[in-house]
Amino acid sequence: MGQPNHLSTLFLIGVVSYLLLYRFKIVGICSLYIISIYLTFFIFLTGSRAGWLTLFLLIFLAIIFRQKKEIKFNFFFFGMLNILYLIFSYSFSNNSRNTIKSLERTFHDSRLSLWSDSVSSIWANPWLGYGVNGVRSSRLFGDQNFKIPYTSSHNIFLDLFLWFGFLGGIFFCFFLIYIFLKFIVNKEYEIFIFLIPFLIHSLLEYPFRYLYFLVLIIPVFSMIKGVKTIYISRFVFLGLFLVYIFLVVILSIEFNRYSRGAFFSQSQKCEVVVEDRDPILMDLMYKYSNLYCNKLNEYEIRKVIYRYSYPVHIQYYIEQGFYDKKLYKMYEKNK
Structure with missing residues (x-):
């Protein structure tokens, strides 16, 4: 799990899950606070702005759902976790992934563009x-x-x-x-x-x-109430499950067969030998693996590049003497 936003979201799901376990009297209050503080510290270490924003918004949700009798606990609980997050940010200000410290970067984030x-x-x-x-x-x-x-x-x-x-x-x-x-x-x-x-x-x-x-x-x-539930027989379920397993197996085989040639098509110039057999499901990846092998016509090359529109592939298309308005426009931008 190398993606910080993914890891922080899993930690946050752990926090709210533990809160629900407390509400259902499965865990005690001491256990809730210990685990939640522990997870909040690791949310801070991930440096995820999505994690900090979620933690902050949970305070407002506690106010909105004030009909619940546990609202004072909710507000105090999430407020306490936010204060601890700020304390961690102040105490470990040299952390390169300090979210509070990099607020300026947040307002200039590439997501906005x-x-x-x-x-x-x-x-x-x-x-x-x-x-x-x-x-x-x-x-x-x-x-x-x-x-x-x-x-x-x-x-x-x-x-x-x-x-x-x-x-x-x-x-x-x-x-x-x-x-x-x-x-x-x-x-x-x-x-x-x-x-x-x-x-x-x-x-x-x-x-x-x-x-x-x-x-x-x-x-x-599936836990939502007031929505019609459709039941199927076990034989239909078994049939659908077998079809699913079949498709997963085919996808796995073809991915292993064509992916290396596709992902390294430009750098290795067809040095990776790709099995020359017609794919069942992954036709586009098969063509991608042959992009630099002089096996594709202009239409097939353009189709691959529209799906995998990396600048180096667009440059290759233009250098072959082909013309497409959108690809040429992107080529000019990336010069």
């Missing part, structure tokens, strides 16, 4: 979007000079609009908002608070793309 560029990309193709995982491609339509082809806009709502366009983006955004409001309307505050670290993180990054977060989060949505 990335969000601005994402909005311009949405306006450039508002109705259809760029497809799932099409954020790399959308960079070709933005206004900024990004030399790094981001895989996400670092905001779940912007990603949905980039993927599905206005109509699909509005549908999925309202669906997510509906789910969270449903927890509040049903007064299932404990579940809502449990989801807050993941929600804040999703507004600043893309934890929804990682399995170890989804394993924790998806089962929680």
Whole structure:
């Protein structure tokens, strides 16, 4: 776990989970405070601004949900953790990842430029979007000079609009908002608070793309009340599960077969031998592994580069004498 924002979110989920265990009288108050202080210290060590922001916002949630009889405890609890976070920041001011110390960097964060560029990309193709995982491609339509082809806009709502366009983006955004409001309307505050670290993180990054977060989060949505539950027979479930296992096996085999050639295609110039057999699922990665091998026509090369729009690949496309308006525009920007 080398990503600080991921680690801080997991620590925060641990804090709110322990708070819920206390409410259900599974753990004692001393254990709650010891573990929460311990985890707060490690949240500080990660230097995650998303972690500190989540911890700060939990105080306001404690005020908003004042109908709960434990509100005084909630406000005191999260207030105490925030004060401890500030104390840690003051006591370890030389820590290179000190969040409070680097507030100026926060206000000049590249996310702001990335969000601005994402909005311009949405306006450039508002109705259809760029497809799932099409954020790399959308960079070709933005206004900024990004030399790094981001895989996400670092905001779940912007990603949905980039993927599905206005109509699909509005549908999925309202669906997510509906789910969270449903927890509040049903007064299932404990579940809502449990989801807050993941929600804040999703507004600043893309934890929804990682399995170890989804394993924790998806089962929680099954606890929502007032939503029709669809039951399937065990045989249908078994069939779907076997199909899932089959697809995972095929993806794993083809990823191992083509990924090295794809990721090192430019630097190794086809020195990595790629098995020349037709893929079942990963056709694009297979073509990516052959990008510099003189096996692809112009259309296939352009299709690969639109998905993997790294500057070096765009330069290769232009140097081959091909022309595409968007790729040439990005080539000129990156000169």
